[in-house]
Each structure stands twice: as structure tokens, then as C-alpha cells.
Amino acid sequence: MAYAPAVVFLLCALTIVKAERNHSNVIKLGSSLSPNSNLSSWLSPSGHFGFGFYPQGNGFAVGIQLVNDLSLTKAEQSIVVWTAQRDGPLVSSNSMLLLTRDGLLLQTEQGKQVPITENLSKEARSAAMLDYGNFVVYDHRSQVIWQSFDSPTDTILGGQNLTSGMYLVSSVSSNNHSSGRYWLQMQTDGNLVSYQINITTPEASYWSSNTHGDMTLSLEVRGFLVLLPETGTGSAHPLANGSYDPRNNRTIIYRATLEAEGIFRLYLHNYSVMSRSSKVLIVWSNLDDQCEVKGVCGFNSYCALIFGKTNKTECHCYPGFNPNDEFPGCYKNGGYDGCTGNEDQRLRYNMASIDHMSWPGDHPYSVVRLEKLQVCSDSCLKDCSCKAVLYINGSCNKYKLPLRYGRTSPGISATGFIKVAETHNLQPLVKNETKNSRGLIVILALSLGSIACICFAFAVSSFTIYVYRLKRYKKLLDHTKVGLAEELFSLQSFSYSELEDVTHGFKDELGRGTFGAVYKGTLSTSNKVVAVKRLEKVVEEGVREFKAEITTIGRTHHRNLVQLLGFCIEGSRKLLVYEYMSNGSLARLLFNKAVPVRPSWRERVGIVLDVAKAVLYLHEECGVHIIHCNLKPQNILLDHTWTAKISDFGLARLLVPNDETKISIGGEQRSTYLAPEWQKNALISVKSDIYSFGIVLLETVCCRKNIELKVSAPDEMILSSWAYKCFKAREVYKLVEDDDQNVDLKTLERMIKVGLWCVQDDPGLRPLMKNVILMLEGTTGIPVPPSPELPKPVDF
Ligand SMILES: *[C@@H]1O[C@H](CO)[C@@H](O)[C@H](O)[C@H]1NC(C)=O
Numbered sequence: 001m002a003y004a005p006a007v008v009f010l011l012c013a014l015t016i017v018k019a020e021r022n023h024s025n026v027i028k029l030g031s032s033l034s035p036n037s038n039l040s041s042w043l044s045p046s047g048h049f050g051f052g053f054y055p056q057g058n059g060f061a062v063g064i065q066l067v068n069d070l071s072l073t074k075a076e077q078s079i080v081v082w083t084a085q086r087d088g089p090l091v092s093s094n095s096m097l098l099l100t101r102d103g104l105l106l107q108t109e110q111g112k113q114v115p116i117t118e119n120l121s122k123e124a125r126s127a128a129m130l131d132y133g134n135f136v137v138y139d140h141r142s143q144v145i146w147q148s149f150d151s152p153t154d155t156i157l158g159g160q161n162l163t164s165g166m167y168l169v170s171s172v173s174s175n176n177h178s179s180g181r182y183w184l185q186m187q188t189d190g191n192l193v194s195y196q197i198n199i200t201t202p203e204a205s206y207w208s209s210n211t212h213g214d215m216t217l218s219l220e221v222r223g224f225l226v227l228l229p230e231t232g233t234g235s236a237h238p239l240a241n242g243s244y245d246p247r248n249n250r251t252i253i254y255r256a257t258l259e260a261e262g263i264f265r266l267y268l269h270n271y272s273v274m275s276r277s278s279k280v281l282i283v284w285s286n287l288d289d290q291c292e293v294k295g296v297c298g299f300n301s302y303c304a305l306i307f308g309k310t311n312k313t314e315c316h317c318y319p320g321f322n323p324n325d326e327f328p329g330c331y332k333n334g335g336y337d338g339c340t341g342n343e344d345q346r347l348r349y350n351m352a353s354i355d356h357m358s359w360p361g362d363h364p365y366s367v368v369r370l371e372k373l374q375v376c377s378d379s380c381l382k383d384c385s386c387k388a389v390l391y392i393n394g395s396c397n398k399y400k401l402p403l404r405y406g407r408t409s410p411g412i413s414a415t416g417f418i419k420v421a422e423t424h425n426l427q428p429l430v431k432n433e434t435k436n437s438r439g440l441i442v443i444l445a446l447s448l449g450s451i452a453c454i455c456f457a458f459a460v461s462s463f464t465i466y467v468y469r470l471k472r473y474k475k476l477l478d479h480t481k482v483g484l485a486e487e488l489f490s491l492q493s494f495s496y497s498e499l500e501d502v503t504h505g506f507k508d509e510l511g512r513g514t515f516g517a518v519y520k521g522t523l524s525t526s527n528k529v530v531a532v533k534r535l536e537k538v539v540e541e542g543v544r545e546f547k548a549e550i551t552t553i554g555r556t557h558h559r560n561l562v563q564l565l566g567f568c569i570e571g572s573r574k575l576l577v578y579e580y581m582s583n584g585s586l587a588r589l590l591f592n593k594a595v596p597v598r599p600s601w602r603e604r605v606g607i608v609l610d611v612a613k614a615v616l617y618l619h620e621e622c623g624v625h626i627i628h629c630n631l632k633p634q635n636i637l638l639d640h641t642w643t644a645k646i647s648d649f650g651l652a653r654l655l656v657p658n659d660e661t662k663i664s665i666g667g668e669q670r671s672t673y674l675a676p677e678w679q680k681n682a683l684i685s686v687k688s689d690i691y692s693f694g695i696v697l698l699e700t701v702c703c704r705k706n707i708e709l710k711v712s713a714p715d716e717m718i719l720s721s722w723a724y725k726c727f728k729a730r731e732v733y734k735l736v737e738d739d740d741q742n743v744d745l746k747t748l749e750r751m752i753k754v755g756l757w758c759v760q761d762d763p764g765l766r767p768l769m770k771n772v773i774l775m776l777e778g779t780t781g782i783p784v785p786p787s788p789e790l791p792k793p794v795d796f
Pocket residue numbers: 037038
């Protein structure tokens with residue numbers, strides 16, 4: 001019953017649409033528009049809507065505008081209600097829109113034709129910009145074969161529906177109508193829900209209509225916004241009523257827009273026929289508090305609503321955190337708070353409280369009932385995993401970092417506590433980021449966790465590093481503009497002077513690699529020993545790209561990868577802080593005569609498997625596929641338990657792209673560890689790492705360098721060819737002659753066979769890492785390897 005009036009209205013609306021179709025403004029085949037010509041848009045009969053080019057950035061986009069003030073024709077006076085190809089490139093003023101039998105085509109300056117009206121079932125004969133803001137294409141029988149109402153962008157207009165499965169995506173800003181960061185989806189379960197874009201987990205949603213069944217969101221021409229059951233059974237769920245008053249000479253146009261800031265609003269444009277100017281009113285919003293929109297402030301910061309004449313919202317860092325200059329979100333101040341669990345945490349930390357706090361969508365890892373607020377905050381001090389607690393009415397909720405969706409509002413009766421290291425000044429903890437609309441837009445655009453985007457840039461499983469590097473950096477630039485993954489925010493951000501202290505002025509050099517020197521240091525807060533790598537030969541690229549790179553490294557977590565703990569970026573100074581590996585590099589253990597004990601046979605087999613697992617993880621398991629490009633015993637480090645871990649992964653892309661670098665990437669070991677395709681300038685792929693792994697395997701098993709000049713016979717000089725000879729002659733034991741008695745010949749032969757497969761000159765013959773592991777473990781049989789072509793010993 002309740003929706004009966006709505007149906008009446010809708011029928012009414014439809015008749016109006018039909019009756020007002022003014023054939024005098026029908027657009028005929030062959031009609032064209034251009035930003036240059038006098039005619040840059042096709043107006044609706046009333047003149048309220050125009051279809052055509054509108055300026056955006058340095059170019060033009062194609063779309064429908066609601067002309068806000070008919071007496072002014074300036075573009076700023078108009079509101080874009082629909083955009084064609086919103087994420088496509090902008091076009092120049094020399095482009096043209098053309099109505100053809102294939103529909104409406106956009107012809108770019110370069111002569112490319114892009115269809116605007118996609119997937120027409122029949123030939124187009126004419127088109128029209130209708131008075132309700134719907135652009136339609138007709139066939140020869142004047143049947144609508146395409147309409148803009150069927151593919152809304154961020155707005156629905158009076159008379160338009162959002163049927164089950166359809167969604168609105170907010171714009172980047174009021175000046176940029178590309179897809180932004182929020183969406184409003186009419187779900188197939190009947191619920192109308194707002195989310196951060198492309199995340200449909202319940203914790204990423206920030207508003208919902210709580211309806212179910214088969215629903216359609218309908219904005220009726222008279223301003224009645226309602227959820228209607230599609231099947232006719234069930235009840236309608238009104239959201240807002242614009243209450244159109246038809247008694248005077250005015251035109252009222254309604255539009256409902258998902259704003260760039262994530263709020264869904266119903267607007268009324270009130271035009272006077274006499275003065276031709278309009279007044280705009282907000283009729284309804286799905287949220288009053290901007291802070292309720294998830295992700296508005298970035299990681300480790302919270303959104304505060306300040307009551308006032310006009311409610312204001314501000315983003316604040318939590319106590320002990322500092323705002324990041326370029327991204328929304330905040331970093332923890334100071335050193336790494338090593339969490340060994342042995343130290344008395346209460347000695348070094350305080351809890352800073354924030355009233356009226358809530359963390360919707362962030363899940364506590366522990367919830368206990370505690371009567372006293374003080375007991376709750378103390379319990380966090382005693383728990384070294386705990387970084388924050390929320391006390392709500394007797395319930396004590398513990399959280400880890402990063403905190404994503406914090407907000408405060410005078411209406412919330414909970415208290416949040418943040419753990420803060422005592423050494424830090426607890427003075428004005430927050431940098432007020434007074435929210436002007438531009439700032440907010442930047443915040444919105446940036447704080448998007450663009451894991452997917454970064455993945456895109458990294459998931460290049462096969463590429464030529466040098467040829468395509470510049471191109472890829474461009475791509476990376478575009479994609480990382482939208483922000484960084486939360487992992488970056490769980491890394492520690494250090495200042496240069498802090499790292500100077502940590503390393504006692506870069507005194508204790510542990511080694512020098514492709515990227516610069518590595519120094520030993522100790523974090524003052526936890527006495528944890530770390531390795532600080534000062535990057536030297538890296539490209540002078542933006543901070544953003546660098547952060548994107550380390551985000552990827554920071555996201556990797558594997559037992560056999562050296563863990564990145566933090567970073568420092570100050571101008572051209574770029575440093576990375578890694579966990580310290582007390583047993584040094586595999587190269588030192590295998591080749592340095594000064595080292596008293598060589599690893600035992602068992603340990604060597606273990607090391608090879610550790611390395612294989614790490615490479616498999618980089619190649620296939622970490623979500624973003626990373627090619628190491630520089631795998632060698634110098635980059636394989638051992639911790640105190642003799643677990644081998646790979647370092648320097650994910651950095652190859654930071655090297656200066658010139659010929660010099662190309663030589664320096666392998667250094668002296670170039671001809672030894674780099675696959676032949678490096679020398680041939682051919683495509684570098686995961687198979688190049690497999691080659692390097694094969695050499696490392698043979699060297700580790702045989703405890704010698706691949707190229708050794710001081711040997712008893714000349715054919716022993718190159719390990720890979722000598723290994724093949726021994727294998728052919730069924731004399732693999734010769735390869736480990738002076739080793740201990742525990743060598744298991746079956747395992748040895750298996751390892752040598754795998755190594756020989758890996759070092760094949762033809763990348764196509766080399767196995768993938770998952771097969772390497774199966775073969776090493778003896779799970780699958782190993783075919784007899786062919787001879788790996790002899791590497792040409794060019795520069796030893
Ligand atoms: C465009 O308008 C200008 C004056 O506004 C006029 O001189 C010119 O002839 C017009 N061009 C076309 C193609 O109508």
C-alpha cells in the first residue's frame with residue numbers, strides 16, 4: 001500500500017518524459033559537436049541539460065551537465081551529472097562527437113574513434129537530450145536503444161532508477177569526474193550500502209539502508225527518493241521526500257549524488273522561469289557526520305567532529321604519531337618498539353587517552369570485561385602486542401596497529417588509549433589539519449589503500465628491466481597517487497639523525513653491496529640490533545615512488561626473507577632498516593678462508609631449501625610477483641639459528657637505469673650469477689632468478705665458487721660444466737670430495753640434477769621454483785638434464 005503513491009508518481013513521470021520529447025531538438029545522423037565550434041553541447045528543450053564537451057583539467061570530457069544558471073553559460077555554473085568514459089583519457093579541443101549508424105562516436109585528434117554509446121542492439125537513427133537529463137539514442141522506429149540513465153556515474157536524476165546490482169561511484173572531486181573512492185551499491189540482497197570503493201567487507205561499509213528483498217532505488221521526478229520492491233510484493237522504504245510544489249512558475253530539478261567525500265545527498269535545484277537563475281538546496285543526506293565515512297583520515301589517525309554552527313571535521317594523528325607530509329595517515333614516532341615480552345613494558349610506556357573515541361571496523365584482538373577504566377589501560381601496558389585499547393562500558397578492547405577508522409564525536413561514550421613511549425614528548429600531539437574541501441579531497445584521494453594498484457605495477461612477471469623501466473615508473477606514479485598500502489604504516493619511520501644515533505655515526509660497516517653500505521646499529525628503545533642500509537646508487541625519484549617500493553618490500557613476510565623494519569627518507573637520503581643477521585652472508589661462510597667452520601652437509605641442504613622457499617614466495621606467493629634479479633651468496637644471510645634469508649629483494653627497480661648500473665648489478669659476479677639473457681639484453685623473467693638460484697645451489701652444495709682458477713684440472717674451472725661432467729660419468733661424489741662423511745649420495749645427485757636444470761642457457765628449459773622444490777624434496781622424479789651450454793667466461 002505504502003508505495004502506491006510512488007507508482008502513481010512514476011507513471012506520471014513516464015508520461016511526462018514521453019510527452020515532452022520535443023522532436024524539434026532531435027539530433028540527426030551526421031550531427032556533430034566540437035569544443036571548438038560554436039555548438040559544444042546539445043541542449044534539452046528546456047535548456048536545463050546539455051550533452052557535450054565540458055572542460056576538465058587541460059582537456060575536455062564528454063558528459064551531461066545540469067546548467068545551474070541559465071543566464072550564464074559559463075562552465076563553472078554547471079553541474080556534471082554524467083560522464084562518458086570517466087576513467088578514459090581527456091580529449092583535446094580538436095576532437096569531435098559524431099552521431100553515426102553505429103551510435104555516438106568520439107573522434108580524437110589522432111583520429112581514433114571511441115564509442116560513447118556502447119553495445120547498440122540496432123542501428124542508430126537519431127538521438128535526443130531529454131528534459132529530465134536523459135540522453136537517448138533511437139532506432140528507425142523511434143525506440144530507445146541506448147540511454148545514459150542506464151549507466152549512471154555518481155548521480156541519479158529525477159526519473160532515474162538504480163536497479164539491483166547497479167552502483168554509483170563518487171567522483172575524485174567536484175572538478176575531476178574520474179572514479180573516486182566511494183561507492184553506493186544497490187545490492188542484490190536489497191540493501192543499499194556505501195563502501196570504500198571495491199571493498200565489500202562489512203567493516204568497510206559506513207552506511208546502509210537495512211532493507212532486503214529485490215529492491216530498486218528510485219528518484220521520482222518530484223523529489224521522492226525511495227527504495228521500491230522490484231517484484232511488487234513487500235513494502236517501499238522511503239529515504240527522502242523533496243515535496244515538489246507545482247503551484248508557481250518554477251522548475252524544480254532533483255538530483256541525488258554520491259559526493260566525492262562519500263556522503264549521498266539529495267539536492268533540489270529551484271529555477272525561476274522569470275529570472276532564469278536557480279537556488280540549490282540540500283534536501284537530505286544519508287550521513288550528517290563526515291567522520292562516519294570510513295577511511296576519511298588515513299591510517300593511524302582519527303576524524304574528529306567539532307560541533308558548531310557548521311559542524312567541522314578534522315583529522316588528527318594519535319598521540320605518539322606524526323603526520324606524513326604527502327599522504328594522509330600518520331607514522332609512529334621514533335624507534336622500533338621491539339616486543340620481546342621480557343622487558344617490563346610499564347617502565348617505558350604511558351597510555352594517552354582520547355575521549356569519545358570509536359574504532360568501527362577495526363577489530364580488537366582481545367575483548368575482556370573489566371570494571372575499571374584504569375585496569376583496562378594498565379592491561380595494555382603489560383601486553384607488548386597491545387598498541388591501543390578502547391574502554392566501553394566495562395568492556396576492554398585491545399587493538400594492534402594500524403588503526404584505520406578512528407573517529408571521535410561528542411555523542412560517543414567510550415575512551416580510547418594509545419600506548420606512547422615515555423621518551424616522547426607528549427606535547428600537542430596533533431597537527432590540526434583543518435578541513436577545507438580541497439584538503440579533504442586530497443586526503444580522500446590519497447588514503448585509498450591502493451594495494452591493487454601497486455600490485456598492478458609490480459605484477460609484471462616478465463619484463464626487461466632497462467628498456468621498460470622509465471615507462472613503468474610513469475605507471476607507478478599514476479597509480480600510487482591514490483595512496484599507499486597499510487603495510488607502509490606498520491613500518492617505522494626514522495629521521496636521519498635517529499639512524500645516525502642508532503649506528504653511532506655509521507661506524508660499524510657490515511658490508512657493501514650493490515645499493516650501498518650496510519651498517520650495524522642498535523635501537524635505543526629496545527636494544528634490538530639492526531642492519532641499516534644506506535642506499536646510494538638509487539634513482540633520484542620521488543618520495544612517493546620510493547615509498548611504493550618499500551611498501552612492497554614491507555608487505556613481504558616470510559621466514560626466509562630478511563624482514564624490513566623501517567625506513568628513512570630525508571631529501572635524497574634514503575635508508576632502510578632491516579633485522580640483523582648474526583651469521584653473515586652465505587658467501588662469507590662458503591668462500592672466505594678466514595671462516596673456521598664451513599656449514600655441514602645437512603646445513604647446506606637446509607640452506608638451499610630455505611633459499612628455494614624464499615624465491616618461490618617472491619615469485620608466486622606474495623601477491624605481488626617480485627623478481628629478485630640479483631640473487632647471489634652475498635645476498636643470502638644467515639641468522640643465529642642458521643636459517644638462510646634472502647635480502648636485497650625488491651630493490652632492483654631502484655637502480656639508476658644506465659649502462660653503468662647494468663654492470664654494477666652483478667658487480668664482479670656478473671658472469672657467474674646472471675642468466676645469459678642479461679648479457680643478450682633479452683627479456684628478464686622469473687627464469688632469470690632460477691638461473692641464479694642454480695648457480696647458488698651448485699656453489700652451496702660443492703662449497704666452492706662457480707669459477708675457480710686455482711683447480712687441479714682445467715675442466716674443473718667452471719663448476720656448472722664440471723658438475724655436468726661428473727654427473728654424466730656418475731661421479732658426483734667428486735664434487736664434494738674433501739667434505740664430511742655424512743654426504744648422502746642420493747641427495748647429492750638429486751641436488752646436482754636440479755642445479756643443472758636450473759642453469760640451462762635456454763630459459764624455457766629451466767623449471768619453475770615450485771617444481772624445483774618438489775624435485776629437491778624428492779617428491780617428483782627428475783629427468784636427466786641436458787648439458788647446460790658453457791657460460792662464456794668473459795671477465796674473470
Ligand atoms: C561562431 O560564432 C561567431 C560569433 O560568435 C560567428 O562569427 C561564427 O560565424 C560562428 N561560426 C559558426 C560555424 O557558426
